[in-house]
Amino acid sequence: MSPKIIDESVILSAAAEEFAEMGFNGARVDSIAKRANVNKAMLYYRVGDKKELYRRVVLNGQKSIQTAIMNALSTSNTAPDAIVAILKGITENVAENRLIPSIILREISGSGKTLPEEALKGISKFMGTIKSVVKMGIEEGTFRDIDSITLQFIITSAIFTMSLTTQLRQNINPENPGPLTAETITDSINDILLNGILKEGTV
């Protein structure tokens, strides 16, 4: 039908980088085009305007995390296993693609003002997933009676901020920057999350 055909995913990756680094407002359409080695008008022809670029990036990222969570769940039998698997799944997903947590945290900062409506369903689904895991854990007797929403926010926000601050933590305190790899981040969050900080029998 026609000439070389630019891969749409190249555009979306470039857009994801720009949005993650600069935020929606800070992102420059020209800059996205430059990152993708593409003429600016290409973006509008192939994807759409700035908002549409952002929408696509957000929904792609959400899908990526969702499948990571689903994979995690499918390989775990007990509730504690499931939580550990989810934590590990998200952390590894984030390690491969650091752009998503940055975008999500920015959305939270702005009260979801620029969040595409479709994304809300994904969040709602995730909330339901955690809730059912917690319910299962309580019923099977492995979990205390904890609030599932708080747990969800502790898990995700801890992973996101720990992952995004690896560089910053090394700059601030090179001798003791805390966990830096996906594995050590998972482990240390896991340790506190599962057992708490109190020594048993304290309270």
Next chain:
Amino acid sequence: MSPKIIDESVILSAAAEEFAEMGFNGARVDSIAKRANVNKAMLYYRVGDKKELYRRVVLNGQKSIQTAIMNALSTSNTAPDAIVAILKGITENVAENRLIPSIILREISGSGKTLPEEALKGISKFMGTIKSVVKMGIEEGTFRDIDSITLQFIITSAIFTMSLTTQLRQNINPENPGPLTAETITDSINDILLNGILKEGTV
């Protein structure tokens, strides 16, 4: 010496609002002026350019949280008390002034690219504080051997995201939005943080 004199704090409050809602890049100098009911040139005359406005806002916010933490520490004797007090102190501070967590989360999202250098010292100090509390807790036998940096990030990121998403959570799931007030947020984070999610004797 001269006329009415505009209160500088009015300008800084307006700037804080704008930066929190829109981010540094999204913030409009004209918009800050409008919020403060002040001519735009006033901002430059009284405070400085956009960067300087932001610097002042960030340092003010940091100082506010720092004193909240110091007050919390002064009234607690054991390490667990201190952690609870810090958590409560930050949450209450955030409830009064929702602008700070928004700005901090945005900085984390951007790897601290727009963070004024002076702010790094404050973060470093906070890391030291948590570290010494954890050390004390381990020595006095009340804490397990946990990573203080992970604990710090769990505490702050959980408070910030829970506080910033009160509206969003109500929109997504009106029947079960999770904790909404400063007190309930503190309590639910506390519960998980201190005791973990596992029922004793499980593991």
Next chain:
DNA sequence: CTATTCAGTTTAACCGTTTGGTTAAATATA
């Protein structure tokens, strides 16, 4: 007591640049 000065303060109007977005023409394939 009034007029004048003067420094600090406030403002409307303006400026060069950058921005998101468009368009008409050019290019490449089939």
Next chain:
DNA sequence: TATATTTAACCAAACGGTTAAACTGAATAG
């Protein structure tokens, strides 16, 4: 040729920042 793709050039609007003039009220001089 017909169609899908790519591009350089362009545009109005919005942006951060500046400036010179206007205003204010206390201090000073007559």
